Amino acid sequence: MALLIGCAALLALLVHTLANARLLRRPPIIGSAGGVASAPPRQVAVLLPLRDEATRVEPCLRALLELPPAVRVLVLDDGSTDGTAELVRRVAGDRVTLLTGRPLPAGWLGKPHACQQLADAAGDAEVLVFLDADVVLAPDAVERATVLLRRSGVDLLSPYPRIEAVGPGERLVQPLLQWSWLTFLPLRAMERSARPSLAAAGGQFLVVRRDAYERAGGHAAVRDRVLEDIELARAVKRSGGRIGLADGSALARCRMYASWRELSDGYAKSLWASFGSPLGAVAVLAMLLALYVVLPAAVLFGQWAGLLAYALGVAGRAVSARATGGRAFPDALAHPVSVLLFAWLVARSYARRGRTTWKGRPTWRP
Template sequence: MLLRRPGPALPRTARIAVLLPLRDEAGRVEPCLRALLALDGAPDLIVLDDGSTDGTAELVRRIGGDRIRLLDGRPLPGGWLGKPHACQQLADAAGDADVLVFVDADVVLVPDAVERAAALLRRSGVDLLTPYPRIDAVTAGERLVQPLLQWSWLTFLPLRAMERSPRASLAAAGGQFLVVRREAYVRAGGHAAVRDKVLEDVELARAMKRGGGRIALADGSRLARCRMYTSWRELADGYSKSLWASFGSPAGAAAVVGLLLALYVALPLTVLSGQWLGLAAYALGVTGRVVSARATGGRAFPDALAHPVSVLLFAWLVARSYARRGRTTWKGRPTWLP
């Protein structure tokens, strides 16, 4: 597996800016803000309010006072999706910061998270690092679907090969907690290079590789936690807006989903007709889920036992995402540009 893990912080040698884009997040951003204010090392804290209508900006001012620099987002120009535009504005506002740390509103950092993540960036010699947060899953739908994120890249992605390979197609990243060397970010074109991409985090990692940079994933479960969605409707809509972009084409999506269904649903079902290979296939899926859960701070049992159901739900979400592509909005904005 060779999963990188953060070690202790190192003496500060770089200026760090923590960047938080917000749009209508008043209902859930407070824990994130309070965690940012408690960070060790006093990094620059910059928040961008991207046209919120629910009092998000007022909440930031009340909680952050003069310790958080609050920006008013500019109107969204043509050819841009909302999050890349917000992140580019934040990066521009960070001035001469050496390390940019992008976080999402649903992420709660521990006090030494940024210092330790920056130390891992420095030790590993990469230019873009994703210390993947521990995913908090509460409802049944979350517990069935959310663990597939870590399971998929721990099971199928050769992590160290991804770090060494210059191929842009071999890339993964997570925008919830993203640590970037500013020099490499600028060389790659920043978020302007991925202005029309709904999976701007993965596309930024690919742009980094095209610019000669290196990327890495790490276990960030001891540094951050994240509850991405709080209901099945929110989860289904969230995945539907972007899951289609995870695959190169509908044919590629069909091939991947078909393989997953064959391995983790169809083959295990053969145990009902006395085919013990099916039991082995089921055990393989469950074991993979247990290993990934224990490696990333997730819940292993009984959730892993429902792995075939999780794969079925994933297949449905992929189909739904393709069916809704071009018709989905997120917080009042389109999620796809033709």
């Protein structure tokens, strides 16, 4: 009976994933027959914080050079020691405004402080586009994202880039980002609801109206938060704004980590903050492991409904990949392994909380 109940839950989650995939906002086509008339974005600033990114930021910078001239690009070098600022000057020259970050004040984490400095320097820009160094934009990405921001009626839009996963560890773990919110988060309800707890966002590529950003308190409101992107989305909600997610796979690509060590360290610094409390993490992981690992494993003991559970989990993973520009097969076939690996990463993150650093800075302020 428990196995059948679990399969029913997996079927419901698959139906929810299919509905979300259909409802997921996508950027309009600009300047083509049947598309939106092209209009160069005005008063838009792209803001790129950098700290020791000399080995990975060049593709991002070269893509920024292809944006329309009306888009302002501001880059902040946040105390780099690896020649990042020199690389920006060599690659981008006068096309971008290069700022030197101020020393980190007490009570702040590094990225919120860098983002706040960039926002303050953006002048009269009406739309702020926050970007990470590993994101490569399409030439029309800012224009299309800005149009989608306006048409959707939200104040903060997170167009998730197409995640590039190369190594086995990346292919197992990285697609879980999109899979998690497509499977468990009701997208339209999230847009309509004023509850800050019902929020998701990705800081790799974040588009926000300047007035909503300031009303929410900007990054100063999330100065000590390791997941500053989600916390900023919650701050926008608390101040009366609306947030939305979109498929940004046609606008940007992103390889977040270049090795398994980078990936595991990256998740260690922040994954613990995704659950609210250790008890919440235990509850979530117990549910994920029961549905996506234990139920499929029942087939090993002659319970053929376990094969149905496995197929439903794989189908949900494949649907989310198709909806967000990812690789569906054969990667989705290893979904139980992905969930097991994710559980290990969460446990490791909690074990290392308070003892991890990122680029020479602490990642947690008690």
